[in-house]
Amino acid sequence: MSRVAAIDCGTNSIRLLIADTRQTPTGPALEDVLRQMRVVRLGQDVDATGEFAPEALERTFAAIDEYAAMIREHGATRIRFVATSATRDASNRDEFVAGVRARLGVDPEVVPGDTEAALSFAGATSVAPAAPGTRILVIDLGGGSTEFVLGDANGPVASRSMDMGCVRLTERFWRHDMPTPETIAAARAQVNAVLDEVQETVDFSTVDRIVGVAGTITTLTAAALGLDHYDSNLIHGAEPGIEKLESAIAFMLSSDRETRASLGYMHPGRVDVIAAGALIYGCILERVAGASAGRITTATASEHDILDGIALGLGSGN
Numbered sequence: 119m120s121r122v123a124a125i126d127c128g129t130n131s132i133r134l135l136i137a138d139t140r141q142t143p144t145g146p147a148l149e150d151v152l153r154q155m156r157v158v159r160l161g162q163d164v165d166a167t168g169e170f171a172p173e174a175l176e177r178t179f180a181a182i183d184e185y186a187a188m189i190r191e192h193g194a195t196r197i198r199f200v201a202t203s204a205t206r207d208a209s210n211r212d213e214f215v216a217g218v219r220a221r222l223g224v225d226p227e228v229v230p231g232d233t234e235a236a237l238s239f240a241g242a243t244s245v246a247p248a249a250p251g252t253r254i255l256v257i258d259l260g261g262g263s264t265e266f267v268l269g270d271a272n273g274p275v276a277s278r279s280m281d282m283g284c285v286r287l288t289e290r291f292w293r294h295d296m297p298t299p300e301t302i303a304a305a306r307a308q309v310n311a312v313l314d315e316v317q318e319t320v321d322f323s324t325v326d327r328i329v330g331v332a333g334t335i336t337t338l339t340a341a342a343l344g345l346d347h348y349d350s351n352l353i354h355g356a357e358p359g360i361e362k363l364e365s366a367i368a369f370m371l372s373s374d375r376e377t378r379a380s381l382g383y384m385h386p387g388r389v390d391v392i393a394a395g396a397l398i399y400g401c402i403l404e405r406v407a408g409a410s411a412g413r414i415t416t417a418t419a420s421e422h423d424i425l426d427g428i429a430l431g432l433g434s435g436n
Contacts, residue, residue: 119138119139119140120138120139120195120196120432121136121137121138121139121151121192121193121194121195121196122136122137122138122139122194122195122196122197122198122429122432123135123136123185123189123192123194123196123197123198124136124137124197124198124200124425124426124428124429124432125182125185125197125198125199125200125222125428126200126202126423126424126425126428127160127178127199127200127201127202127205127226128160128161128201128202128260128261128262128332129159129160129161129164129202129260129261129262129263129283129285129286130157130158130159130160130161130260130261130262130283130284130285130333130387130388130391131155131156131157131158131261131333131387132155132156132158132160132178132181132182132185133153133154133155133156133425134152134153134154134155134185134188134189135148135150135152135153135425135426135428135429136150136151136152136153136188136189136192136194137149137150137151137429138151139429139430139432146430147244148244148426148429148430151192152188152192153425154184154185154188155333156181156184157385157386157387157388158174158177158178158180158181159174159177159261159285159387160174160175160177160178160205160214161174161207161261161262161285161286162174162285163289164207164208164262165207165262165285165286165289165290166289168207168208168209169208169209169210170208170210170211170213170214175213175214175217178214178217179217179221182217182218182221182222183221185222186221186222189222196432197222197223197224198224198227198428198429198431198432199218199222199224199225199226199227200226200227200229200234200237200424200428201214201218201226201227201228201229202228202229202234202260202262202263202424205226205228206228206230207262211228214226215228230279234258234263234265234279234424235256235258235265235266235267235274235277235278235279236267236274236277236427237424237427237428237431238256238258238265238267238331238423238424238427239254239256239267239269239273239274239277239427240426240427240430240431241331241420241422241423241424241425241426241427241428241430242254242256242258242329242331242420242422242423242426242427243256243269243329244422244426244427244430247271248269248270248271248327249271250271251270251271252270252271252326252327253268253269253270253275253324253325253326253327254268254269254270254325254326254327254328254329255267255268255320255322255325255327255328255329255406256268256269256329256330256331257328257329257330257331257335257399257402258330258331258332258423258424259283259284259330259331259332259334259335259395259398259399259402260283260284260332261283261284261285261286261391262281262283262285262286263279263280263281263282263283263286264279264280264282264283264398264402265277265278265279265280266278266279266280266316266320267320268320268321268324268325276319276320276321277319277320278315278316278319278320280312280313280315280316281312282308282309282312282398283395283398284334284391284392284394284395284398285391285394287305287308287309287394287395287397287398288390288391288393288394290305290308291304291305291394292390292393292394295374295375296374302371302397305394305397306397306401309397309398309401310401310405313401313402313405317405317409322405322406322409322410323409323410323411325406325409325410325413325414326410326413326414327414327418328403328406328414328416328417328418329417329418329419329420330399330417330418330419330420331419331420331421331422331423331424332423332424333385333388334388334391334392334395334396334398334399335395335399335419336348336350336353336419336421337383337384337385337388337392337395338363338366338367338370338392338395338396338399339353339356339358339363339366339419340352340353340383341366341369341370341381341383342358342359342362342363342365342366343356343358343362345382345383346382346383347382347383348382348383348384348385349383350421353419353421354419354420354421354422355418355419355420356418356419357416357417357418357419358416358417358419359415359416360403360407360414360415360416360417363399363400363403363417364400364403366396367396367397367399367400370392370393370396371393371396371397373393375389375390378392378393403417
């Protein structure tokens with residue numbers, strides 16, 4: 119058994135998992151020691167400027183300093199830092215890389231979208247494996263991008279990363295707290311155009327089950343379940359019906375900021391981006407359910423995602 123530390127640095131949040139890994143007959147398994155999340159908005163304005171804002175780097179480095187102290191305290195011997203969409207796009211990413219190296223002693227891996235998708239699939243299916251003869255579509259809806267990976271009991275068979283996430287869509291279309299119906303229609307049209315491209319690689323008609331990961335989807339699941347606070351134990355593995363999820367999505371799109379901020383399950387860092395994330399997830403659910411000829415009537419939420427995939431990779435020696 120070894121103790122590892124995995125860090126997932128996305129466009130909106132940065133998360134830490136410290137876990138003990140052990141080998142089983144089916145591969146490495148994880149036992150959580152500590153999970154942490156900070157909303158730092160590293161991808162603030164990257165879509166528009168092409169570079170990290172100084173204040174975004176400052177927020178992110180402050181969180182990494184905290185994580186470095188936790189890693190030392192808990193005695194993790196291996197660290198893996200994976201950076202995703204915003205870092206792929208930033209012209210000044212060398213400054214970010216140097217800051218991570220100085221604080222953790224490792225270089226961040228700026229992974230391509232297909233690697234990000236494979237890590238998400240490994241994490242999401244580590245506790246909900248595909249049954250023989252069935253196909254799972256894992257959807258990882260992040261701040262800057264959304265990953266789709268289709269797989270079965272043998273692992274991934276197709277994947278695609280779409281350059282559209284809750285932060286990116288917010289900055290493009292949510293210039294005001296309550297956008298006009300025309301603006302929402304334009305945002306939906308853009309997402310659907312990207313989904314057309316995704317379907318060139320990932321065949322939605324073969325999907326038997328949807329597993330959604332990351333904060334937008336787990337928050338919408340909390341809403342669909344009618345929770346009054348965020349409870350990971352109730353959200354993880356929950357499988358609300360598509361209709362309940364669509365009601366939660368409609369609620370987010372029609373609520374003002376004050377209403378969203380008052381929700382007990384809403385993380386403060388998601389208040390400003392959840393509506394755009396809800397729109398993206400709604401478009402995805404509509405497209406996949408429509409292509410499934412009635413097989414897809416629910417969507418499962420998983421608290422295990424790319425972060426677990428990163429840690430599992432350390433446990434397997436990769």
